[in-house]
Amino acid sequence: MVTHRRIFEWNEGLVHENNPSQFGPRLLRNFIRSNTTQLTLGILLATHTYCLVVMRNVRVGEETFVPHIATFGAFLLSLLSLALFIAFIHHVVSSIQAERVVAVITFEQTGRIVPVPLVYFALTAIEGNLVTPWIIGKRFTINPIIVFVWVLCWGAMWGIPGMLIGLPLLMVFRIVCAKLPGLSRVERVISI
Numbered sequence: 001m002v003t004h005r006r007i008f009e010w011n012e013g014l015v016h017e018n019n020p021s022q023f024g025p026r027l028l029r030n031f032i033r034s035n036t037t038q039l040t041l042g043i044l045l046a047t048h049t050y051c052l053v054v055m056r057n058v059r060v061g062e063e064t065f066v067p068h069i070a071t072f073g074a075f076l077l078s079l080l081s082l083a084l085f086i087a088f089i090h091h092v093v094s095s096i097q098a099e100r101v102v103a104v105i106t107f108e109q110t111g112r113i114v115p116v117p118l119v120y121f122a123l124t125a126i127e128g129n130l131v132t133p134w135i136i137g138k139r140f141t142i143n144p145i146i147v148f149v150w151v152l153c154w155g156a157m158w159g160i161p162g163m164l165i166g167l168p169l170l171m172v173f174r175i176v177c178a179k180l181p182g183l184s185r186v187e188r189v190i191s192i
Contacts, residue, residue, distance in 0.1 A: 040088040047077040141192050142174065 032038075054074045059065040133147040147170065154166030170190070177187035 034091065036087060036091040040084045040091075043077075043084050044081050047074075047081040050074055050077055142170065142190055143192055146170070146190050 051074045054067060054070045057065070057067055057070070129148065133144045133151065147167065150170045151163050151166040154162035154169070156162075158165075174187055174190045177183035177190065
């Protein structure tokens with residue numbers, strides 16, 4: 001219960017430390033109107049109040065009294081509050097991404113806000129999955145389809161680091177195949 005109180009105090013301090021004048025009025029208004037923000041802060045406040053009431057009823061001394069069911073309920077509410085706090089942190093992080101901030105500041109209606117990140121992600125996907133492999137394939141005389149599949153496989157295995165090291169590994173693999181006579185067919189498939 002004490003830990004829950006510390007999280008609540010930290011969250012309250014975070015709100016007071018950040019000067020609201022740093023944010024545009026639309027951005028702050030949309031953040032406060034968000035259901036995630038309202039639900040999280042409401043549950044945190046309710047859990048904090050419930051924990052204080054339960055702690056007030058615990059008596060130590062001649063007549064030791066611990067309300068076990070209420071204490072277990074406070075524990076479960078604290079776990080729920082922690083999960084909602086993690087969702088709240090995710091909401092805060094996603095709400096300060098550049099494309100979302102630009103969309104919220106530029107447009108006030110939700111229907112006009114949604115296309116901005118979608119267009120951004122679509123253009124990024126096209127550039128990362130089609131344009132870059134095509135350019136790199138032309139530059140290094142490697143088949144663009146091989147580059148695409150190779151980077152996709154390394155990305156599936158290791159994520160972002162795999163995608164970063166995938167292309168240099170393909171170049172090393174191509175050079176090894178060119179030097180070994182038994183793998184010359186593989187090198188011809190990789191090359192254009």
